[in-house]
Amino acid sequence: MSDTTTALIALDWGTSSLRGFRLSASGAVLETRASGHGIQHLPEPGEAGFEAAFSALCGDWLEGAPVPVVAGGMVGSAQGWREVPYLACPTPLAGLHEAAERVITRAGVEILLAPGLIFEPEGGTPEVMRGEEIQIAGTLAGQPDWQAGSTIVLPGTHCKWADIRGGSVAGFATYMTGELFALLRGHSILGRLMSDAPTGESDRADAFARGIALAAEAGPGDLTRQIFSTRTLGLTGQLPGGVLADYCSGLLIGHEIVSGLRGSDGAPIVLVGSGALCTRYAEALRQLSGQGPAAIIENPAPAGLHRFARDAGLL
Amino acid sequence: MSDTTTALIALDWGTSSLRGFRLSASGAVLETRASGHGIQHLPEPGEAGFEAAFSALCGDWLEGAPVPVVAGGMVGSAQGWREVPYLACPTPLAGLHEAAERVITRAGVEILLAPGLIFEPEGGTPEVMRGEEIQIAGTLAGQPDWQAGSTIVLPGTHCKWADIRGGSVAGFATYMTGELFALLRGHSILGRLMSDAPTGESDRADAFARGIALAAEAGPGDLTRQIFSTRTLGLTGQLPGGVLADYCSGLLIGHEIVSGLRGSDGAPIVLVGSGALCTRYAEALRQLSGQGPAAIIENPAPAGLHRFARDAGLL
Known part of the structure; x- marks a missing residue:
């Protein structure tokens, strides 16, 4: 079987979008497709909606020889196709399949759904993820050093920091940085002085760096005081409206x-x-620790789903 | 002149409301009125709107013997009746009148507008207030110990912490706690699990205290991680929806x-x-410092405006 033959169909199925990958036996991505049929935007309600979204995206990929199908993300949540319980950390990334659940379409296609992870630190508050564990598995594939010990950071609406030790997710934390920035820009008094006026790239970068520098000085509890400076620096004319969003972003990412x-x-x-x-996070890392990231991995989901399928014995 | 004779009309004129006080020479509040004519809700645009709002609220108070009129708050802002520049900290509270500005209505009534304060700490970001300085002046009136040294905290949308030394506002800080809580409850993913389900008062108090306790453990930058626990404690059933707002409020007030x-x-x-x-802030203070507030002062604006008028030689 050549490495251009379809050996696996892999789905990254989130809340607002669905991505499908046609993969070879070795994990090469032969084709990528995407639709807006996230689990909260299905073409019809209920189980039939999941089937319809799946068929619409990659029904033709199944017309030849049958191949296994795997999926990760919110499709396994309580609002998904079938709820797959969270696996408790520490979780070996090679063991995700042990908690997987199977759905079977009316056409008889089996789809193996990956679990999410839960971390309940002693005396702390619980943490959950669903979808990121697949991206982490893909990031670590073929990287023995990172498997031994690393921190995987997934910036976004709710940024995850995962602590990897000995091939396991030892624990993780969630930062609401992205959502908070969107709230402050879109709905708070801070957004009123922010403008989209064309502003030089270096002025914007300077404002971002200034926000990070202020974050570096923060003591416990200082965030809600520091973010108000987005307004006062604008009011007093010390920063123009066109860079205030960058400043506020630097402050929030810096705190994280x-x-x-x-x-x-x-x-x-x-x-x-x-x-x-990711470029912003890399800049902030450099400014705060003197060292940039070991790497920026752009789309590890197909590699993660490939690994999940292989561990499950489907390949 | 008896102490039931009107000697001063004092206005606390904010963004969304206007309050008027009829005061005696000694500062006793003889009558209080309020209207919705904050500076952003005037009955007509421009200067005429300010005059109309003023006449509607307390025109009849001026029908007898003429008495002085003073005002503080956003009425002295760039969007107010007349802009009164900020006084720079450290500012002696007895010197607010030195930066005051006068407006005269078409009927010939003079109104003395109080300035706001600005604080620009060396190497820090600027802070501004407008209206709180009057409340601070009223809080400190007749309180030599607090004038010598105290911290005045004014909870609200944008909570101010003012550092009082030797009768002056040495500096102050603003925390966006109130606005942030409203944003998180009304617009973020955290609000989705919050419910108004009837919940026992002691369960709510426990959740508030739990949020404060988590804030006490926070290191720099931990807020955006800790607030996400509002969601995960709800998701995992560790806290019911009816107490999640209290928990989140405890976390935010605790951080502040x-x-x-x-x-x-x-x-x-x-x-x-x-x-x-204020009760919540008092509880959080006790939990975090072992000591409650020296006092809770409910409405110091009339006393502050009385002091401002006296310092200005109007009484």
């Missing part, structure tokens, strides 16, 4: 990284994601 | 107080405001 670095204990940090946001 | 106490340096803390919010 100051906190996250304390938990990462000097392990190499790997950023997962794409584009401008 | 942890930060504010570092700046207060052991000075007595005086809370300014009314009702449930």
